[in-house]
Amino acid sequence: MNNLLSIENLNIKFKSKKTYTKVVTDVSFDIKKGEILGLVGESGCGKTITSLSIPGLLPKDAIVENGKIIFDGHNIMDFNEKELTEIRGNRISFIFQEPSTSLNPLMPVGNQILENIVIHKKISKEEAKKSVISLMKKVGLSDTENMYKKYPHELSGGQKQRIVIAAAVSCNPALIIADEPTTALDVTIQAGILELLKELNAEYGSSILFISHDLALVNQMCDRIIVMYAGFIIEFSEAENIISSPLHPYTNGLIKSIPTESKKGKKLYSVEGRVSHLRENEKKCPFASRCTIAQDICFKSVPELRELIPGHFVRCFLAKGDKNG
Secondary structure: OOEEEEEEEEEEEEEEOOEEEEEEEEEEEEEEOOOEEEEEOOOOOOHHHHHHHOOOOOOOOEEEEEEEEEEOOEEHHHOOHHHHHHHEOOOEEEEOOOHHHHOOOOOOHHHHHHHHHHHHOOOOHHHHHHHHHHHHHHOOOOOHHHHHHOOHHHOOHHHHHHHHHHHHHOOOOOEEEEEOOOOOOOHHHHHHHHHHHHHHHHHHOOEEEEEEOOHHHHHHHOOEEEEEEOOEEEEEEEHHHHHHOOOOHHHHHHHHOOOOHHHOOOOOOOOOOOOOOHHHHOOOOOOHHHOOOOOHHHHOOOOOOEEEEOOEEEOOOOOOOOOOO
8 A cells, every 4th residue: 555645754843932842753654545544642742733734734833843744745845835725625635623613604614615626626616516515415414405505603513524524525635634523522423423534535545644632532443543742653553553552651551541341430540640841852751751660761862763563663662572562
C-alpha cells in the first residue's frame, strides 16, 4: 500500500512576546492510501496543531521550524496560498470537533455543501444541487429537499455534523482529517457518525486521519495508532499491538483507564501528576515526571523514537523489545 501522506521531522513552535515554545517536536509518520490512522493523546499534546499543519491552516503565531509534509508526492510546505486553496476542501478535507463553528449561521446548509462543489468542480449549480441532495441522503439525512433549505440553528448536533461530513466528502478527497468529530455528540449519535465515516472510507477509498483523546474509540476506528504526549510521538504501531502490547508507560496508563465491564463499580485508573511545561521537555523524557518506572537517564536526555519490534515504534529508554513490554 502506497503512502498518501508522509510527515518528516516536523517541528512547530509558537512565539509569545520574546520567547518561543515548541509544541510539536520531531514528528514523523505516514498515512497509507485508504487507511484510517488514529492520532490519540490528551488535550494540549499537539494533535490538532499537527493536523492543521497538513493543509496549511496553522494560526499566524505558529512557526514551522523545519520538516516536510509530502502529500501525493508533493511537499505542501513549498505550496503558495493559491495552491493550498486548491487542495483544501478538494483533495484534503477537515471535519472539526464542533460542527456549529464549521457552518455559516447565515446560509442554508445545502448551499454550504454546494459552495464547496462549485468552487472545486466545473459543473453547473443545477448539477451541483443534485449532487448535494444525493450526498445528504448518503450521510443519513432524511427529507433532504427541506433539509437543504434549513439554517444550522434549525438542526440537531448530529444533523449538523452529518452536513459537515457531506461537505467534507463532496469532492471525493484523498484525505479526510477528522478532529474529534464526535466529542460534542451523545453516545448513540456518536456511534452512527463513526459507522458513517467507516462506510465513506470503504466506498470512496479516502484515507482518514482520526484524532481523539479516547483510545478506546480510536481502537474501534483505526488500522494503526499514533500516541502523542507533550508534542512528541511516544508510540506508533498497528492498533492491535498498541492495545494488546503497549510498550510505553503512558500508553499503558491510557489503556488501564479505559472503562470495561470488569471495572464496573470500581475506581478507574488515572495517570498521576500533570503534563510538565513544554519548555521543560527539551532535555528530558517528556513523560519522566509522571512515570512510575523513570530512572536517572530519563531526566537527562530525550529518548529517540525507535523501532523496538518490527512495525512498533516507542520513545522510551526503558521499553523492552518483547511482547511482555
